[in-house]
Amino acid sequence: MLQSCWMLVASVLFATMSALVKLSSGDAGTFEIVFYRSIIGLIGVSILMLAQGERFHTPHLFGHFKRSMLGTISFTMWFSTMGHLPLGTATTLNYTAPLFIAATFIVTALAKRQKAPWLLGLAIAVGFVGVCLILQPSVNDEQLPWALIGLTAGAMGPIIFFQINQLGRLREPAMRIVFYFSLIGTIWGLLGCLIFEGGLKPHAAHTFVSLALVGVTALLAQLCLTRSYAYGNMMLTACFQFATIPFAEIISVVFFEETLPWPALCGMALILIAGVSATILTKRGQKKPSVKNPTADEDED
16 A cells, blocks of 8 residues: 555645646747757756666566557647637546546456445546536537547546556556657657657746756655556546646645635545545555465555
8 A cells, every 4th residue: 555655745746736737838839848848857867867777678578568548649639629628627637547447356356246446436537527526527519529539548547557557567668658658659749749849949048947856856756756656546546646636736836826616625635535544444454465375466566
């Protein structure tokens, strides 16, 4: 379970990254932001790997390629919706991924005639209600195609995170997973920028600083998220993922002088309740098998 708590650290970093993207988006295009986000992460994780003597070579190259391509496409789809949907709606659709993860676990358990994690699924649903109360999404007829794109990006979540989990079970280090993700993202962002946005553009110094910080926070967040999904409990990690929204709201209040209406405060309370409930349920679930098999694999924690 301790590994899943890395998602809380990732949530703070992702919330910070979102604020920096907001500062950068007025001057830089979507693919340009993706490029800088990825290349700075690529440089940073490469330095870390070299410093720790971590190898770049992997016997699971195709697994890395699948995870990286799906993650990059999903991330780009979400970014594209932000230009055509209200920010709250686009973000809410992106955070449907934990719901799809919970549904996948429940359906799989029922298909195998095993005990389904209904209570954990309920905790995730409560957390999502909290997200909706904070962001208050809305879609009109003209925005429906973009909403479907955002929903598709969220639906890709289980495939992406199960792929990360599989790489973790194969003992692939978190830094190597992030390295290949950043490499694919760099190529993808550069090609998209050249084809659709006329190439990389000169910017003022403050914009480059914002873009650099987007890359740094994204790298650290990806390392924490990857560690959490690769080695932790996936449903608990999915529930903790909602914590990004309250952290983002707090940043908006402190740095952008926004206010929090009472529905947003209620939503933050629901996300807190969901996270605490999921933690308690996970700890109880771990105690039961530990009596029967004290040598159970600790990597499931």
